Amino acid sequence: AQSVTQLGSHVSVSEGALVLLRCNYSSSVPPYLFWYVQYPNQGLQLLLKYTSAATLVKGINGFEAEFKKSETSFHLTKPSAHMSDAAEYFCAVSPTQGGKLIFGQGTELSVKP
Amino acid sequence: GAVVSQHPSWVICKSGTSVKIECRSLDFQATTMFWYRQFPKQSLMLMATSNEGSKATYEQGVEKDKFLINHASLTLSTLTVTSAHPEDSSFYICSARDPGRANTEAFFGQGTRLTVV
Numbered sequence: 001a002q003s004v005t006q007l008g009s010h011v012s013v014s015e016g017a018l019v020l021l022r023c024n025y026s027s028s029v030p031p032y033l034f035w036y037v038q039y040p041n042q043g044l045q046l047l048l049k050y051t052s053a054a055t056l057v058k059g060i061n062g063f064e065a066e067f068k069k070s071e072t073s074f075h076l077t078k079p080s081a082h083m084s085d086a087a088e089y090f091c092a093v094s095p096t097q098g099g100k101l102i103f104g105q106g107t108e109l110s111v112k113p
Numbered sequence: 114g115a116v117v118s119q120h121p122s123w124v125i126c127k128s129g130t131s132v133k134i135e136c137r138s139l140d141f142q143a144t145t146m147f148w149y150r151q152f153p154k155q156s157l158m159l160m161a162t163s164n165e166g167s168k169a170t171y172e173q174g175v176e177k178d179k180f181l182i183n184h185a186s187l188t189l190s191t192l193t194v195t196s197a198h199p200e201d202s203s204f205y206i207c208s209a210r211d212p213g214r215a216n217t218e219a220f221f222g223q224g225t226r227l228t229v230v
Contacts, residue, residue: 034218043119043206043223044157090156098210098219100147103156 002027002093006104014112019063019078021107023091026072033074034092034101035065044090050074051097061085086111115141115211119222126197126229134192134225136207142187143209147219148180151204163190197229 007022025031032051036044048059055067065076074091088108092101116139126132136146144165149157161182162170169182179201181193190209194201204226208219 032218036221041123041204041224041226043117043221044208045221046218049218098145098212098217100159100162101157101208101219102159105156108154 002031002095002102004091004093004102004104006089006091006107008107009105010108010110012110012112013081015083016080019076019081019085019109021076021089021091021109023065023074023076023104024072025074025091025093027093027095029095032094032097032099033065033067034094035059035063035074035076036090036092038088038090038106047076047089049097081109081111083111083113085109115139115209115214115217115220117143117207117209117220117222119205119207119225121225122223123226124228126227128198128229129196131193131195132197132227134194134205134207134227136190136192136209136222138188138209138211138220141209141211141213143190144187144212146184146190146207146209148182148190148192149206149208151206151224153204157206160192165190194227197227199229202227202229 034049035047050067058064091104118137120135146163148160151157163184165184184190206224208221210219
Protein backbone atom coordinates (compact mmCIF):
# COMPACT_ATOMS: atom_id res chain seq x y z
CA ALA A 1 0.00 0.00 0.00
CA GLN A 2 1.12 3.50 -0.69
CA SER A 3 1.24 6.25 1.88
CA VAL A 4 2.59 9.73 2.34
CA THR A 5 3.83 11.48 5.46
CA GLN A 6 4.35 15.19 5.66
CA LEU A 7 6.48 16.28 8.57
CA GLY A 8 5.13 19.36 10.23
CA SER A 9 1.52 20.41 9.98
CA HIS A 10 2.55 24.05 10.10
CA VAL A 11 5.67 25.80 8.86
CA SER A 12 6.36 29.49 9.32
CA VAL A 13 9.06 31.39 7.46
CA SER A 14 9.97 35.01 6.94
CA GLU A 15 9.51 36.64 3.58
CA GLY A 16 12.63 36.02 1.51
CA ALA A 17 13.68 32.98 3.52
CA LEU A 18 14.06 29.44 2.27
CA VAL A 19 10.95 27.30 2.20
CA LEU A 20 11.35 23.59 2.96
CA LEU A 21 8.32 21.34 3.20
CA ARG A 22 9.04 17.71 3.91
CA CYS A 23 7.40 14.68 2.36
CA ASN A 24 8.25 11.01 2.76
CA TYR A 25 6.47 8.26 0.91
CA SER A 26 6.13 4.52 0.99
CA SER A 27 5.38 2.59 -2.13
CA SER A 28 5.83 -0.94 -3.33
CA VAL A 29 6.06 0.21 -6.93
CA PRO A 30 7.86 3.12 -8.57
CA PRO A 31 5.65 5.99 -7.54
CA TYR A 32 4.36 9.08 -9.17
CA LEU A 33 4.72 11.94 -6.71
CA PHE A 34 3.01 15.29 -6.67
CA TRP A 35 2.94 18.53 -4.77
CA TYR A 36 -0.28 20.54 -4.73
CA VAL A 37 -1.13 23.91 -3.26
CA GLN A 38 -4.54 24.83 -1.92
CA TYR A 39 -5.77 28.29 -1.09
CA PRO A 40 -8.75 28.70 1.27
CA ASN A 41 -12.01 27.32 -0.10
CA GLN A 42 -10.44 26.43 -3.42
CA GLY A 43 -9.48 23.28 -5.23
CA LEU A 44 -5.95 22.01 -5.69
CA GLN A 45 -3.38 23.43 -8.06
CA LEU A 46 -0.50 21.27 -9.20
CA LEU A 47 2.90 22.70 -8.32
CA LEU A 48 5.03 19.93 -9.75
CA LYS A 49 5.22 16.20 -10.31
CA TYR A 50 7.80 13.43 -10.40
CA THR A 51 7.32 10.85 -13.13
CA SER A 52 10.60 8.90 -13.06
CA ALA A 53 12.39 11.26 -15.37
CA ALA A 54 14.68 13.83 -13.76
CA THR A 55 15.03 13.51 -10.02
CA LEU A 56 15.09 17.28 -9.58
CA VAL A 57 11.75 18.61 -10.63
CA LYS A 58 11.02 22.26 -11.22
CA GLY A 59 7.51 23.54 -10.84
CA ILE A 60 5.53 26.72 -10.96
CA ASN A 61 6.05 29.79 -8.80
CA GLY A 62 9.71 29.01 -8.21
CA PHE A 63 9.15 25.75 -6.38
CA GLU A 64 11.16 22.61 -6.93
CA ALA A 65 11.42 19.19 -5.39
CA GLU A 66 14.01 16.44 -5.41
CA PHE A 67 13.16 12.77 -5.55
CA LYS A 68 15.52 10.76 -3.36
CA LYS A 69 14.82 7.08 -3.62
CA SER A 70 17.33 6.13 -0.92
CA GLU A 71 15.55 8.39 1.53
CA THR A 72 12.05 7.82 0.12
CA SER A 73 11.63 11.55 0.17
CA PHE A 74 10.25 14.23 -2.11
CA HIS A 75 10.79 17.49 -0.24
CA LEU A 76 9.52 20.76 -1.65
CA THR A 77 11.73 23.84 -1.62
CA LYS A 78 11.70 27.44 -2.72
CA PRO A 79 14.77 29.66 -2.29
CA SER A 80 12.89 32.80 -1.31
CA ALA A 81 9.42 32.86 0.20
CA HIS A 82 6.84 35.37 -0.93
CA MET A 83 3.78 36.47 0.97
CA SER A 84 1.60 34.96 -1.73
CA ASP A 85 3.07 31.52 -0.98
CA ALA A 86 1.05 31.32 2.23
CA ALA A 87 -1.29 28.38 1.68
CA GLU A 88 -1.81 24.70 2.41
CA TYR A 89 0.54 22.32 0.64
CA PHE A 90 -0.15 18.65 0.00
CA CYS A 91 2.19 15.92 -1.09
CA ALA A 92 0.55 13.02 -2.88
CA VAL A 93 1.47 9.64 -4.33
CA SER A 94 -0.14 7.55 -7.02
CA PRO A 95 0.67 4.30 -8.81
CA THR A 96 -0.17 6.02 -12.09
CA GLN A 97 -0.01 9.61 -13.28
CA GLY A 98 -3.70 10.02 -13.68
CA GLY A 99 -4.83 7.60 -11.05
CA LYS A 100 -6.27 8.09 -7.62
CA LEU A 101 -4.11 10.05 -5.25
CA ILE A 102 -3.11 9.30 -1.71
CA PHE A 103 -2.53 12.57 0.09
CA GLY A 104 -0.35 13.50 2.99
CA GLN A 105 -1.78 15.34 5.94
CA GLY A 106 -0.91 18.71 4.52
CA THR A 107 1.41 21.49 5.70
CA GLU A 108 0.19 24.98 6.27
CA LEU A 109 2.81 27.51 5.23
CA SER A 110 2.78 30.93 6.83
CA VAL A 111 4.97 33.74 5.55
CA LYS A 112 5.83 36.58 7.90
CA PRO A 113 6.65 40.03 6.59
CA GLY B 114 -4.02 22.34 -18.66
CA ALA B 115 -7.41 20.74 -18.79
CA VAL B 116 -10.30 22.38 -16.95
CA VAL B 117 -12.57 20.68 -14.45
CA SER B 118 -15.56 22.59 -13.15
CA GLN B 119 -17.65 21.85 -10.09
CA HIS B 120 -21.09 23.18 -9.36
CA PRO B 121 -22.22 24.54 -7.02
CA SER B 122 -19.24 26.15 -5.28
CA TRP B 123 -21.15 26.16 -2.04
CA VAL B 124 -24.50 24.91 -0.85
CA ILE B 125 -26.48 25.02 2.36
CA CYS B 126 -29.21 22.47 2.87
CA LYS B 127 -31.52 21.30 5.59
CA SER B 128 -30.90 18.08 7.43
CA GLY B 129 -32.67 15.20 5.74
CA THR B 130 -32.60 16.62 2.25
CA SER B 131 -30.43 15.50 -0.65
CA VAL B 132 -27.82 17.53 -2.47
CA LYS B 133 -26.32 16.95 -5.90
CA ILE B 134 -22.85 18.13 -6.84
CA GLU B 135 -21.74 18.18 -10.47
CA CYS B 136 -18.25 17.70 -11.81
CA ARG B 137 -17.63 18.52 -15.46
CA SER B 138 -14.60 18.19 -17.65
CA LEU B 139 -14.90 21.20 -19.90
CA ASP B 140 -12.38 20.59 -22.65
CA PHE B 141 -11.75 16.88 -22.55
CA GLN B 142 -13.51 13.60 -22.07
CA ALA B 143 -12.92 11.88 -18.76
CA THR B 144 -13.53 8.17 -18.52
CA THR B 145 -12.52 8.30 -14.88
CA MET B 146 -13.27 10.87 -12.22
CA PHE B 147 -12.44 10.86 -8.55
CA TRP B 148 -14.36 12.25 -5.61
CA TYR B 149 -12.58 13.45 -2.49
CA ARG B 150 -13.77 14.79 0.82
CA GLN B 151 -11.90 17.25 2.97
CA PHE B 152 -12.72 18.21 6.53
CA PRO B 153 -11.49 21.55 7.89
CA LYS B 154 -7.76 21.64 8.43
CA GLN B 155 -7.43 18.07 7.20
CA SER B 156 -6.24 16.26 4.14
CA LEU B 157 -8.24 14.99 1.20
CA MET B 158 -9.69 11.53 1.51
CA LEU B 159 -10.66 9.61 -1.58
CA MET B 160 -14.30 8.61 -1.45
CA ALA B 161 -14.80 6.86 -4.75
CA THR B 162 -13.62 6.39 -8.29
CA SER B 163 -16.26 7.17 -10.88
CA ASN B 164 -16.13 5.26 -14.15
CA GLU B 165 -18.16 6.32 -17.16
CA GLY B 166 -20.90 3.87 -17.95
CA SER B 167 -20.30 1.62 -14.97
CA LYS B 168 -20.69 1.57 -11.23
CA ALA B 169 -18.42 3.64 -9.07
CA THR B 170 -15.76 2.01 -6.94
CA TYR B 171 -16.05 3.15 -3.35
CA GLU B 172 -13.27 3.28 -0.81
CA GLN B 173 -13.58 1.29 2.36
CA GLY B 174 -15.84 2.95 4.88
CA VAL B 175 -17.73 5.10 2.39
CA GLU B 176 -21.48 4.42 2.32
CA LYS B 177 -22.57 3.70 -1.21
CA ASP B 178 -26.23 4.37 -0.51
CA LYS B 179 -25.49 7.70 1.08
CA PHE B 180 -23.07 9.03 -1.49
CA LEU B 181 -24.55 8.21 -4.87
CA ILE B 182 -22.25 8.64 -7.81
CA ASN B 183 -23.36 8.73 -11.40
CA HIS B 184 -21.05 9.05 -14.39
CA ALA B 185 -23.47 8.95 -17.26
CA SER B 186 -21.36 10.79 -19.81
CA LEU B 187 -17.72 11.34 -20.58
CA THR B 188 -17.85 14.90 -19.32
CA LEU B 189 -20.08 14.71 -16.27
CA SER B 190 -20.02 12.93 -12.96
CA THR B 191 -22.41 13.70 -10.14
CA LEU B 192 -22.22 13.09 -6.43
CA THR B 193 -25.51 13.06 -4.54
CA VAL B 194 -25.43 13.23 -0.78
CA THR B 195 -28.69 11.61 0.27
CA SER B 196 -30.51 12.41 3.50
CA ALA B 197 -27.78 14.80 4.49
CA HIS B 198 -26.91 15.35 8.12
CA PRO B 199 -24.69 17.94 9.79
CA GLU B 200 -21.80 15.46 9.94
CA ASP B 201 -21.83 15.39 6.14
CA SER B 202 -20.84 19.04 6.09
CA SER B 203 -17.51 19.14 4.34
CA PHE B 204 -15.58 20.29 1.30
CA TYR B 205 -16.04 17.95 -1.64
CA ILE B 206 -13.57 17.99 -4.52
CA CYS B 207 -13.57 16.08 -7.77
CA SER B 208 -10.76 15.39 -10.17
CA ALA B 209 -10.65 14.00 -13.68
CA ARG B 210 -8.06 12.61 -16.01
CA ASP B 211 -7.79 13.11 -19.74
CA PRO B 212 -6.99 9.66 -21.15
CA GLY B 213 -6.34 11.18 -24.53
CA ARG B 214 -3.28 12.99 -23.25
CA ALA B 215 -0.39 10.79 -22.28
CA ASN B 216 1.66 11.58 -19.21
CA THR B 217 -0.73 14.01 -17.60
CA GLU B 218 -1.99 14.15 -14.10
CA ALA B 219 -5.57 14.37 -12.92
CA PHE B 220 -7.04 17.88 -12.80
CA PHE B 221 -9.08 19.17 -9.89
CA GLY B 222 -12.31 21.09 -9.68
CA GLN B 223 -12.57 24.10 -7.43
CA GLY B 224 -14.50 22.22 -4.77
CA THR B 225 -17.96 22.43 -3.25
CA ARG B 226 -18.52 23.55 0.32
CA LEU B 227 -21.53 21.69 1.74
CA THR B 228 -23.12 22.89 4.95
CA VAL B 229 -25.99 20.90 6.40
CA VAL B 230 -28.08 22.75 8.98
